[in-house]
Amino acid sequence: MLICIPEVLNKQQIAFFRETMTAASWEDGRTTAGSQSSLVKNNLQLPQDGAAARELGEHVLQALANCPTFVSAALPHKIFPPLFNRYGVGHNFGLHVDNAIRGIPGTPIRIRTDLSCTLFLSEAEDYDGGELVIEDRVGSQEVKLAAGDLVLYPSTSLHFVREVTRGARVASFFWLQSMIRDNVARALLFDLDQAIQSLSHRLGAGDPACVRLTGIYHNLIRIWAEA
Amino acid sequence: MLAHIPGALGKAEVLRLREALAGALWEDGASSGGASKTAKRNSQLPFDSELSRKLGAAVASALLATPAFVAAAIPLRIFPPLFERYEVGDRYDPHVDNAVRGDVITGARIRVDLSATLLLSEPSEYDGGRLVVEDIFGSREFKPQAGDVVLFSAGSLNMVTPVTRGERLSTFIWVQSMIQSDEARDLICDLDAALQDLSPRIDGDDPDMRKLSTVYHNLIRIWGEA
Numbered sequence: 001m002l003i004c005i006p007e008v009l010n011k012q013q014i015a016f017f018r019e020t021m022t023a024a025s026w027e028d029g030r031t032t033a034g035s036q037s038s039l040v041k042n043n044l045q046l047p048q049d050g051a052a053a054r055e056l057g058e059h060v061l062q063a064l065a066n067c068p069t070f071v072s073a074a075l076p077h078k079i080f081p082p083l084f085n086r087y088g089v090g091h092n093f094g095l096h097v098d099n100a101i102r103g104i105p106g107t108p109i110r111i112r113t114d115l116s117c118t119l120f121l122s123e124a125e126d127y128d129g130g131e132l133v134i135e136d137r138v139g140s141q142e143v144k145l146a147a148g149d150l151v152l153y154p155s156t157s158l159h160f161v162r163e164v165t166r167g168a169r170v171a172s173f174f175w176l177q178s179m180i181r182d183n184v185a186r187a188l189l190f191d192l193d194q195a196i197q198s199l200s201h202r203l204g205a206g207d208p209a210c211v212r213l214t215g216i217y218h219n220l221i222r223i224w225a226e227a
Numbered sequence: 228m229l230a231h232i233p234g235a236l237g238k239a240e241v242l243r244l245r246e247a248l249a250g251a252l253w254e255d256g257a258s259s260g261g262a263s264k265t266a267k268r269n270s271q272l273p274f275d276s277e278l279s280r281k282l283g284a285a286v287a288s289a290l291l292a293t294p295a296f297v298a299a300a301i302p303l304r305i306f307p308p309l310f311e312r313y314e315v316g317d318r319y320d321p322h323v324d325n326a327v328r329g330d331v332i333t334g335a336r337i338r339v340d341l342s343a344t345l346l347l348s349e350p351s352e353y354d355g356g357r358l359v360v361e362d363i364f365g366s367r368e369f370k371p372q373a374g375d376v377v378l379f380s381a382g383s384l385n386m387v388t389p390v391t392r393g394e395r396l397s398t399f400i401w402v403q404s405m406i407q408s409d410e411a412r413d414l415i416c417d418l419d420a421a422l423q424d425l426s427p428r429i430d431g432d433d434p435d436m437r438k439l440s441t442v443y444h445n446l447i448r449i450w451g452e453a
Contacts, residue, residue, distance in 0.1 A: 184445070184449070185449070188442055188445050188446070188449075191438045191441060191442055192438070192439070192442045194438065195435040195438040195439050195442070198434075198435050199425070199429075199435050202435075203428075208424060209421045209424040209425045212417055212420065212421040212424070213418075213421050213439070215417065216414055216417050216418050216421070219410075219414050220414065223410060223411065223414075
């Protein structure tokens with residue numbers, strides 16, 4: 001399941017992010033790459049333990065918690081502290097798959113990367129190239145969203161970022177471990193939740209069918225969730 | 228799972244079965260008692276008799292034509308239904324049904340996920356003879372009308388209290404479900420009930436209904452054995 005969620009950050013927040021990032025110093029993006037992906041990774045990142053990454057990361061986590069579609073689609077258990085990258089002209093990130101397990105530096109916490117997220121911080125018209133290309137069994141999907149929009153996709157997929165040929169692309173990216181490991185089960189819960197939200201709006205949340213469906217939703221989570 | 232399904236068999240069909248049972252030969256019910264032989268005191272139609280098979284087949288097809296039974300049991304295989312008679316003093320003490328049953332005639336085995344009792348006597352015809360089933364929310368008593376079915380998880384302790392007047396005729400049925408887990412099967416049954424509730428009110432082609440029916444079928448795909 002690949003889901004695009006619009007306006008996770010508003011334009012004011014984006015302006016603040018851009019300002020903070022402009023003032024920060026950047027390092028080679030290979031510091032957080034695995035052995036295969038470091039061979040194909042060619043971009044810059046904010047140092048993950050730096051003040052800028054930490055502050056902006058907190059803002060991202062706050063925005064995610066306030067976004068019902070994100071919570072419903074991801075059912076997050078643990079979210080990796082968001083990282084920030086910058087692709088200038090000539091930068092790209094070749095075909096790779098994200099590491100399965102990520103330790104959070106400075107903590108004993110490890111997460112299994114079930115889902116990968118990219119939160120776009122540059123407007124699409126401010127750069128050429130830089131599409132996130134995600135491959136699945138029938139082909140590939142290209143993602144290039146407006147600043148503030150987010151794409152969520154299973155970490156199992158091979159993906160790459162096309163070379164930037166004009167301007168610069170800044171984004172936040174991170175992984176999460178979902179309470180629901182299985183992609184099919186998680187997609188099913190998302191469908192069920194979307195149907196319940198819509199029916200509650202149409203029939204009233206107290207409608208017996210809505211109450212029953214809500215019970216089913218929670219009981220499915222009880223059966224499947226790791227908490 | 229614990230469900231009381233009224234009218235699985237129509238009154239006319241109940242009468243037809245009772246007429247067929249009128250001249251039958253009964254044997255000691257302990258023969259099919261499994262691990263619970265001493266707990267069981269009643270009579271039973273010999274399970275390999277032609278009459279038992281014929282009437283059992285009629286009961287099984289009636290159940291499969293009952294939407295509430297199919298929705299709750301999601302049946303994969305039904306063991307040939309057995310017929311039993313409780314006279315005054317007969318009873319079946321608390322017991323759990325065997326997990327696996329083999330049919331001596333066909334050799335076919337089923338995993339017993341669900342047990343069901345279908346009453347052939349009206350409650351006014353006997354005293355006592357209540358079916359008591361223990362489930363996760365406590366114990367429940369049933370004295371259903373003739374033609375009604377009580378369906379319960381085969382893992383539940385169950386008993387029939389002593390009959391103190393008259394005669395209680397019933398048939399009991401073991402089912403292997405496509406969904407082994409009670410929790411999962413109950414959830415799918417609830418989802419079906421919600422869909423039945425919504426379907427007269429919302430068009431089947433509605434996007435929300437399509438989502439819910441996709442969820443229903445995909446859950447069966449995830450959990451089902453066929």
